[in-house]
Amino acid sequence: MSARALALGATLYMPCTRTDLAARLFGPGRIPDLRSVVLCLEDAVLERDLPEALSNLGGLLRFADAREGGPSDPMIFVRPRDAAMLARILRMPGAGRLTGYVLPKANTETVPCYLALHIPDGQMLMPTLETREACDPHEMRRLRDQMLAVQDRILALRIGGNDLMQSMGLRRSAGSTAYDGPLGPIIAMLVATFSPWGFSLSAPVMERFGDAALLRRELARDIDHGLLTKTAIHPDQIPIIQNALAVPSRDVEEARAILDPNGPAVFAQDGVMCEPATHRVWAERILARAEVFGKADGLPIHKRA
Template sequence: MYVPGDRPEVVAKALRSGADIVLVDLEDAVSPERKGYARDATAELLSEPAPGPVPVHVRINGLDGPLAAADTRALAGLPGLSGLRLPKVDSAAALTRVVRWTAGSGLPDVPPLYALLESALGIENAFAIATAHPAVHGLALGEADLRAALGVTDDAGLAWPRGRVVVAAQAAGLAPPAQSVYPDVRDAEGLARSCAEGRALGFVGRCAIHPRQLPVIERAFLPTEREVANAEAILGAGTGSTGAAALPDGTFVDAAVVAGARRTLALARRR
């Protein structure tokens, strides 16, 4: 869940909201005159090894602006940081600048990096960004900026960028990306429909901007009872000596189907 870095009291609540990760935002959620305070408050929070019950990531300011390097150097070595979210990454070179900033600070290790793709160029370079450095742990879309850049007025216009990010993450051996935020915090039905569409495209989980969105997101991405039962039946059938088998209902089962069933049961354990 995203929370503004200049609101420490909101960050404290978010850490106990039920979110899997708290994303402290230094970029869009913070006005220019409060950027310095937000960085200092976030550094204070992360000075402890475990600032809360869930991991804390920080979205720094735009990589092409004057604040990103200072954000990185101030936060990258802190014991409570679990990851840096890098906005508006459009090339592998942009991402490796962050690696140089951490190296210039004398840090022994680069923290986990998560690249936000928010432009047409970023989408085109998705796989190169995903494989730019071993510290890259994930990709995500920044859909608000991407919509504006592309002139997209309907979700159908984002189908290809969304699929591209899912494919690039898989090809690079990264975890499936989480969906971008759903901006209307009062529209639970629309959020649920949008999550179902994202799940069908291969996304797992979603970023939120309000605690009331969290249970809707979790329900949408957890397997149904029927999906769990099917997965258990698949694993119970095995693949036999030929590497393939058929269920009593005639469904064909091979290694790929078994892998999918294991993923389903792994998600179901979150219930």
């Protein structure tokens, strides 16, 4: 996972129908510890509310464009309904202040329509894998090969868990993580299809935002799958997600030992075989994650010389 994708942390989705966007992102009432946000004009907005939502977005962009940005500002993405709406957003005053765009319903038919637009250099794209094609390994290989040509523009691929469940006529039951039903094998397939080719992926939302214990269980499975950023739908989920991404001290020390240029080709540490030739990428990701989210025990991270 790239360092910038890792920095997304818990990406909060907010509908553009909200009238307090500027206050929640930049003002005294800003959401604590928010690293990234997606302002949604798609599923979270009714058709009849689109004019109001677009007006709210325009107001936020003008506000953001008139202020001096700071290092604590969140990364801001907009999720349009389709390529035509994205073209309209690109013409809005202040659109250059956006970090990028979430591309809904990404597949081999829709992605070329987005890529045909003149999206400024530096603005990143996050296609969302949420149509029934995402259940088909062949279709996902076609999409991967299509996106390899613009991989430098793809910050992360977002897994749209609720939409994928909807395509099967299902909804996860109370007490179940995303990995406990048919969505689990699909997530594993998407990781295997895209991650070895250098694409970062984001874990799907946990819609039961009132169940913190279940969210922590799901986060453990996310991390096992290498999904080190996750969609959030409620501010209360943000600290839970980002605290879960903190790294146990033992993993940091193991990673440092693996990356030691003077270390042996294989060694044991705390009863675990460590082999730098096969564990190097894992170790690099562990240290990168620790730099962003810290150690789970709260101890400081000391960079290697």
